[in-house]
Amino acid sequence: MTGGGRRVGVGRTVGTAVALALLGLAPLAVTREDWLNLGVVFFLLVALAQSWNVMGGQAGQVNLGHAAFFGLGALATRHLWAGGVTVPIAMAAGVALATVAGIAVGLAAFRLRGAYFAIGTLALAEVLRIAVGNVLPEISTLPAGAIAAYRLSDRYYAAAALAVGTTLAVAWLAASRLGLAMEAIREDETAAEASGVGAFRVKLAAVAVSTGLAGLAGGLFAFYHISYYPQHAFSPTWTFDAVLITFIGGVGTVHGPVLGAALFVFLREYLALRWVDLHLLIFGVLFIAIVLLLPGGLVEATARLRGLARRRRPPLADPAGGTGRA
Amino acid sequence: MRGLVQQLILGVLLGGLYGLAAAGLSLVFGVLRVLNVAHGELIMLGGYLAFGLVTLLGLDPFVALLLVIPLSASLGALLYAGLFRFIVRHGEETRIKNSLLVGFGLALTFQALAVRLFTADERSITTAYRGRALALGGVVVPLGRLLSLLVALLLIALLHAFLRRARWGQAIRATAEDWEAASLLGIDVRRAYGLAFAIGTALAGAAGTLVSLGYSISPSIGLEWTLKALIVIVLAGLGSAFGTFVGGVVLGCAEALSAVVFGGAYREVVGLLLFFCVLVARPQGLFGRS
Numbered sequence: 001m002t003g004g005g006r007r008v009g010v011g012r013t014v015g016t017a018v019a020l021a022l023l024g025l026a027p028l029a030v031t032r033e034d035w036l037n038l039g040v041v042f043f044l045l046v047a048l049a050q051s052w053n054v055m056g057g058q059a060g061q062v063n064l065g066h067a068a069f070f071g072l073g074a075l076a077t078r079h080l081w082a083g084g085v086t087v088p089i090a091m092a093a094g095v096a097l098a099t100v101a102g103i104a105v106g107l108a109a110f111r112l113r114g115a116y117f118a119i120g121t122l123a124l125a126e127v128l129r130i131a132v133g134n135v136l137p138e139i140s141t142l143p144a145g146a147i148a149a150y151r152l153s154d155r156y157y158a159a160a161a162l163a164v165g166t167t168l169a170v171a172w173l174a175a176s177r178l179g180l181a182m183e184a185i186r187e188d189e190t191a192a193e194a195s196g197v198g199a200f201r202v203k204l205a206a207v208a209v210s211t212g213l214a215g216l217a218g219g220l221f222a223f224y225h226i227s228y229y230p231q232h233a234f235s236p237t238w239t240f241d242a243v244l245i246t247f248i249g250g251v252g253t254v255h256g257p258v259l260g261a262a263l264f265v266f267l268r269e270y271l272a273l274r275w276v277d278l279h280l281l282i283f284g285v286l287f288i289a290i291v292l293l294l295p296g297g298l299v300e301a302t303a304r305l306r307g308l309a310r311r312r313r314p315p316l317a318d319p320a321g322g323t324g325r326a
Numbered sequence: 327m328r329g330l331v332q333q334l335i336l337g338v339l340l341g342g343l344y345g346l347a348a349a350g351l352s353l354v355f356g357v358l359r360v361l362n363v364a365h366g367e368l369i370m371l372g373g374y375l376a377f378g379l380v381t382l383l384g385l386d387p388f389v390a391l392l393l394v395i396p397l398s399a400s401l402g403a404l405l406y407a408g409l410f411r412f413i414v415r416h417g418e419e420t421r422i423k424n425s426l427l428v429g430f431g432l433a434l435t436f437q438a439l440a441v442r443l444f445t446a447d448e449r450s451i452t453t454a455y456r457g458r459a460l461a462l463g464g465v466v467v468p469l470g471r472l473l474s475l476l477v478a479l480l481l482i483a484l485l486h487a488f489l490r491r492a493r494w495g496q497a498i499r500a501t502a503e504d505w506e507a508a509s510l511l512g513i514d515v516r517r518a519y520g521l522a523f524a525i526g527t528a529l530a531g532a533a534g535t536l537v538s539l540g541y542s543i544s545p546s547i548g549l550e551w552t553l554k555a556l557i558v559i560v561l562a563g564l565g566s567a568f569g570t571f572v573g574g575v576v577l578g579c580a581e582a583l584s585a586v587v588f589g590g591a592y593r594e595v596v597g598l599l600l601f602f603c604v605l606v607a608r609p610q611g612l613f614g615r616s
Binding site for chain 1: 361363409412413419422423424425426427428430431432433434435436437438439441442549553556557591592594595598599601602605606
């Protein structure tokens with residue numbers, strides 16, 4: 001039994017999406033560029049963590065090569081956009097490339113279970129990262145015209161739309177029959193197969209959605225940055241950030257990645273002002289503590305607190321909705 | 327031709343360290359059935375420990391190794407008592423998955439800690455004999471690296487002898503074979519776990535010392551070394567210390583060959599691809615005993 005999205009109910013999902021959307025209107029009132037840039041990073045990480053959570057959280061397949069699909073989305077989007085294709089079409093192509101690559105990897109790697117899947121995907125992503133670094137060693141910079149036309153608020157709205165859209169898509173998925181099948185596989189693949197869930201097909205669907213969304217986030221990355229090294233989008237850091245955020249927020253839940261990303265971005269920026277890189281130390285320790293002591297993350301913590309508060313009054317039926325697991 | 331031989335010699339010298347790095351991870355993996363992906367970070371920490379002992383106390387690196395091994399073993403015992411003890415309570419699948427996640431958190435923590443303590447610069451131990459080399463018919467064998475290879479082989483032999491002959495070594499092997507049967511026979515399984523983890527960490531520390539002697543270390547080398555060790559384990563299988571060592575040498579040679587054929591930029595790729603292919607060809611994992 002887990003704190004999965006379906007049991008959380010529609011209200012909280014809508015609330016999360018509305019809060020994100022309101023935050024997405026910030027450029028109407030805020031003109032400070034540093035704040036808006038921080039917002040773009042937050043939305044980007046929300047989308048990336050949500051995409052990882054589909055596979056890692058809902059279907060229970062820990063994919064440590066997620067950065068590869070983010071990178072492929074960024075690569076295709078940037079390449080086509082620089083070649084004159086409009087941004088939405090370039091991003092769609094990025095999604096398509098990431099999804100195809102995701103399905104191809106899934107076809108090979110789903111023969112592996114659990115930790116073997118995790119290290120296998122990590123190895124493949126490293127191969128891709130090294131290859132991209134060798135083939136495209138030079139920095140990718142926007143043409144002068146595009147830099148002159150660059151408006152941060154456009155990027156901000158696009159990032160907010162991406163975060164809201166991804167969150168709603170994941171919520172919808174969690175409530176669907178496919179989401180249920182994914183959870184069944186996470187809990188016990190053999191039992192799920194025995195009760196008629198086609199595990200391989202369901203996992204392929206999960207990997208397609210997850211890598212497609214990662215490719216979309218990568219497309220936004222390519223649209224947002226004026227210049228970056230193509231290899232950077234393939235860095236394992238993207239995978240690790242997504243894993244950290246998802247677990248700290250609450251793995252397998254819909255609003256966990258949003259909470260996790262908020263805490264992650266806040267702590268990272270706040271601590272970076274004082275002590276460079278200290279945030280990694282804190283997140284590392286926090287992550288270990290969550291895996292061992294509180295597998296449901298922040299979402300479970302708040303549910304437990306609410307449960308405690310409720311227990312003071314006459315007892316009600318099962319307030320917390322069970323416990324999660326990694 | 328001479329270039330190829332030279333590359334192969336360097337490949338064997340580096341491959342011996344891959345073997346040593348993998349031996350520790352393989353022991354922990356085989357006995358505790360946990361996958362400690364922070365193994366590369368333990369190697370990195372061992373390297374810094376040796377670097378500190380050499381530069382601060384002026385010790386010879388091979389003398390420093392005698393201190394690094396017990397210190398690393400203590401760190402391993404601490405990590406087991408503080409973290410991995412709680413993971414081995416679970417069933418096999420949860421155990422390996424949780425250990426992967428905890429190892430990932432540990433890797434992040436150690437790396438951030440190392441950046442704070444030692445800065446992100448690359449370091450390596452410089453000794454009087456570092457530049458010296460044996461010239462053999464036109465190819466060059468760096469002396470420090472050759473000594474490192476011999477020390478690595480010696481450590482592997484000691485590990486092998488311990489696991490075969492010593493009472494606790496046999497207890498560790500029995501636990502790896504079947505922990506339930508081992509505990510019925512009166513073996514303290516928890517203690518065997520802790521001992522195996524401490525030995526694994528000590529081997530990582532030793533590997534780190536040799537890496538900082540012949541090559542260089544920085545806080546970010548962990549992931550690379552974890553991957554190398556995993557590749558070797560997948561190539562060599564579990565259960566034989568010498569087999570692991572040979573697997574490391576094979577990987578070192580394969581990398582050297584690919585560097586000659588495809589150029590140095592794709593050096594790492596060959597091992598990773600080999601790894602993935604072997605993994606997919608044997609999807610039951612490394613414990614699949616038929």
